[in-house]
Amino acid sequence: MSNEKKRMTTASGAPVGDNQNSITAGNRGPTLIQDVHLLEKLAHFNRERVPERVVHAKGAGAHGYFEVTNDLSKYTKADFLSEVGKRTPMFIRFSTVAGELGSADTVRDPRGFAVKFYTEEGNYDLVGNNTPIFFIRDAIKFPDFIHTQKRNPKTHLKDKNAVWDFWSLSPESLHQITYLHGDRGIPATFRHMNGYGSHTFKWVNDKGEAFWVKYHFISEQGVKGLDEDVAGQIAGDNPDYHVEDLYNSIDKGDFPAWKLYVQIMPYEDAKTYRFDPFDVTKVWSQKDYPRIEVGRMVLDRNPENYFAEVEQAAFSPGNFVPGIEASPDKMLQGRLFGYSDAHRYRIGANHQELPINRPVNEVNNNQFDGQMRYSNGSGSVNYEPNSYDTEPKEDPASKISPFEVYGEADSVSYDSDDHYTQAGDLYRLMSADEKDRLIDAFVGHMKPVDKDEIKLRQIEHFYKADPEWGERIAKGLGLSVPEGVK
Known part of the structure; x- marks a missing residue:
């Protein structure tokens, strides 16, 4: 192995002769505009921060693997779930929801639980929380809800009047705020909390049969919460407590793990179940639909670079693979657009080309150009259909499984208003x-x-x-x- 020291260069690869002193006209200056290394350093420094996430700004991430422990191929044709023992690499990001990038970890707030599976059929993102439900059930209310959780536009202070005004006028929030103010409202660590897909999703098997499904990640470390006074003290002493705990745990070889279970509802049951199965403010009784083990998730590797891997990680509940599809859940339907659009704004139209987001299988489409694009394919025909028999071509076998829709097009609520x-x-x-x-x-x-x-x-x-x-x-x-x- 060579002991030769690496030579500092500019972004264009040119060697840097002096990184301590700028080029000036004489000892006292002024600085010369010809010092392109200085200009490049200052210009890049001004652009080192991308906009923080509107929600889930503060978080931690880790790499790991998911291993199948139970054959559920009769319910889904998803390849990464196809056989017992199959392992799929994955990345997870845990986060708080309402706070900014520098906020404290131990506040009373839901925790994001976003998992990216790097499957051989594309990336599958399961973007959930540490609660099985949510505050609202229609995406049209989401911007208003988040406005109440953020800072007052006049005072720039957190506003409990706005928080409780909105919740009291949105009774569907009662179930979630009960979780939030209970013992699980302040997790002891990211390791000591469960994760949930929250929404209902659709699984489809290789026969075209459809099932409704909910995901439950159950912590093998157990579920532990923090006393509110202790949490407040930690917030002052070490606001990065949860980020530090996850990193140190993995660094010393104490790898956290979760068992993944699903509740599976036969397709026709959704039409008559006592609660609307697509209402994300409701749960399914485990007596009606017991949890079935799927596999085990283990986190065994820390990121090498926080910005490249955690800050630029982009999750979207719209990233599906064959055998897993969306449900009519109105909140989910809005998220299918909202999450990917947030990434297009925050880190660019080509965010899925970044290493942390790039699928392990080949990507073939006719999306060209845009900022930071570096692979535009080799052909000149970037449209389809075409007369030149060029690829890529659509795959009819990958069409979604159809489901019925009912009623007239209108702005309507869910059928049930039983929020209690x-x-x-x-x-x-x-x-x-x-x-x-x-x-x-x-x-x-x-x-x-x-x-x-x-x-x-x-x-x-x-x-x-x-x-x-x-x-x-x-x-x-x-x-x-x-x-x-x-």
């Missing part, structure tokens, strides 16, 4: 101590809200889910449950 049954069930499942902590978290979060109107509206939702719950929140806030609700 599952949230109330979740409350009643909690132990007495868990309920106490939940009440304390809600009361502490709601006290700063300056309008009793907003508090009372939210108390109504708690009361409708469980009268005891509503009464306890009202008492904690020094208010009474509105008479018209009892």
Whole structure:
């Protein structure tokens, strides 16, 4: 091996003669514009940061593998799930949702759980959270929801009035905010939390038979949360606590792992199930659809370069492979566009050519040019169909499996507005101590809200889910449950 030292160069490959002193007119200057190395360094420095993600800005990532442990080929023709023992390389990014790139890890917030499987049929992205549900069920409300979680445009401060005003006017959020204010609302580490696809997806087997499916990643490390006071202290002492924990764990060979399970619903069941199976604010009962083991995910390698691998990692729930398709879930339908479009804005139209996002199989399409493009193919015919019998050509066998649609085109809600049954069930499942902590978290979060109107509206939702719950929140806030609700 050569011991020759690497010579510093400019971006164009020219050697740099002096990296300590700029070229000046004499000892006192001024600096000469001919110092192209200086100009290149300053210009590149000004452009070293890409826009942070609008949501999920702060996060950590790791490489690993997914190994199939159960044959589910009767449900899906997805090749990476085709045989027991098959391993697929993958990359995962964990994140907080509302905070900025420099925010603290140990805040009460959902955690992103985004997995990229580098399959032989293309990249499959499963972009979920550490909760099985979400705050809203229609993507048209997503920008408004996130505006309430971000900073007030006038004060540039976090705004609990906006948070609770929106939630109290959006009762479908009750189920998710109950998870958020419970013991799982502040994970102890990224390793000690479960992950969920949250949405319903469609699996299709090699016979063309379709099934509805939900994903559950269950932590082999167990699920642990942080006490709110401890979390607040850590946020001040070490705001990168979760990022550091994941890196150090893998670095010392303590590789975190998750078992992947799915709930599978026969296609026809969706038409009669007691909850709309495509409403992401609802779960499927595990008594009705027990979890079935699929495989095991292990994280065993840290990134070599955070920016190249974690910051530029681009996930989209629209990245499917044959055998896995979208469902009519309205929130999912909006995300199919929104995520890829965010990456096109943030890191460019050719973001999928970056090494961390590049599929392991060959990419063939007629997308040409754009910023940072470096592979435009070798042919001159970049359209299809054409008279020159050139490739690539469409593959009819890869068309989606059809599903029925109903009704008239209109702006409509889901059929059911029962936002209280599952949230109330979740409350009643909690132990007495868990309920106490939940009440304390809600009361502490709601006290700063300056309008009793907003508090009372939210108390109504708690009361409708469980009268005891509503009464306890009202008492904690020094208010009474509105008479018209009892």
